[in-house]
Amino acid sequence: MKLEESKANCYIDDMIAVLQDGKDLLHRQDAQQAVRKLQDLKKKDFIITTEDFEDILRQIKDEMAKVLKSTENAATKSEEEYEDLKNKLTELKAEMSEAEKERTEMKRKFTVLETEQKEEIKRLKVEDSPEQKQLQYEKAKSGCRTQLIEHYRSEVLKVSAIPLQPDEENYNFSDVYIRPTITSKIEKNRGESEEKEIESMSEIFTKNGDPQKFIYVVGDAGSGKSSFCKYLINCWCMAHSDGHNENDEFEGVKEMKKFDFMFYISLRHNINIRSIQEMLEMRYDKIKNLSKLLENDSEKIIILLDGLDEWSFDSETRNEFQAGLPERDFTKKYTIVTTSRPWKIHSLRVSNREIHQLLKLKGFDKTYEKK
Known part of the structure; x- marks a missing residue:
């Protein structure tokens, strides 16, 4: 959201190239779904909103639920498998915490941006009003x-006292004029x-x-x-x-x-x-x-x-x-x-x-x- 368009498109093209790697990612559904979103982003009709973060959080919660369900059955598994599941759960919790922070920051930025846009619209309306235009015209x-x-x-009302015998000293017109x-x-x-x-x-x-x-x-x-x-x-x-x-x-x-x-x-x-x-x-x-x-x-x-x-x-x-x-x-x-x-x-x-x-x-x- 802060990048110049040309630079952003360059980064997006690099991401798409990685996600379409023929050895591994080309046949993965989630990778190609990401490609489509990146292509939408380049078309300028893809809008990042807080709803996207909500989707991410839901996916994380679903994954956590699966992990929790797996841990319930972990008693029958080896100690090593159980530790792996615990570690994955910890990673998911950390990921969810980070996503929550990003969502909060995104909401804050949206609020600031919305406030700035409202102020700008208000200012433009005032400047474009007939009263303001007339005020600016009168000032001009x-x-x-x-x-x-x-x-x-300086140029017209500085005159010689005797026009037929102009001297070096010029006077204010009102000082020498007789009507x-x-x-x-x-x-x-x-x-x-x-x-x-x-x-x-x-x-x-x-x-x-x-x-x-x-x-x-x-x-x-x-x-x-x-x-x-x-x-x-x-x-x-x-x-x-x-x-x-x-x-x-x-x-x-x-x-x-x-x-x-x-x-x-x-x-x-x-x-x-x-x-x-x-x-x-x-x-x-x-x-x-x-x-x-x-x-x-x-x-x-x-x-x-x-x-x-x-x-x-x-x-x-x-x-x-x-x-x-x-x-x-x-x-x-x-x-x-x-x-x-x-x-x-x-x-x-x-x-x-x-x-x-x-x-x-x-x-x-x-x-x-x-x-």
Whole structure:
């Protein structure tokens, strides 16, 4: 029971060869019965149980009975024959005692094995339960989120105070960022519209209580489109970190708590890559369970596409409703924030169906200019 299969079979073959010895054992019924059991053992369908030991003990007891019966008649036999019978009886008693010990040990081993099997089955059932699987998935999500935050803070949110004159010292983004004035287009009667200043982050991502999935942020060169993306990243990192104490007057941190994940893509580094899915897989290939996150949690994911005016694709996209735009999977419920210069949006003639929210960056007001 403790041997490797190949080694056990080697031993069994040796036993069978001895038991089939033509001079003596080949014609003995008990020897050939043993051969059959050994052959069964090799087939893996022969099970050694305590019942086998019971059979052995019964055979020993029967033999002892015969010996005892013989000793009753020993008085008429010679002294030498009587001594032989006594010796045989002693040997049988010793054999029976040894068999009893082996049976007891076998029962003990079976009990231990049965207990271990029950514990293992119990453990596997727990690990395979929907609750345990969900717990493991949530743990994996938390690890991915931590990995993203560390990446953003070390690679994205370390910036120069003056972008046009980068120095050797980089600062935390929140120490040097000034939020620009942001306006949204409000439709009025008879096709007229007006611009309204955005006063909180919730006004960017919701309208009349409904979530806005396709948000476009436009502004001229140097108006702060990329910095606005970093502002969103900074708010998201703080929303999912312990102990942040930064002023949240724009309620950006509060709004970002609604989203489990944020993925930033610089479109000028992804020219001629057709779909958002491909961009994510290339940029975030080190994130474990990325495909599962994108499949199961798309409703709580923000994707930042920075610089639409710097992106192009050589051939037509596969979806007529997304002409000139990176392709997205319509079965997913991502929130997608795209930054661009105004001319690109106009040249593509992006439909209202594609634009749920159109924001404009207006630069700093007088108060911020002085600051």
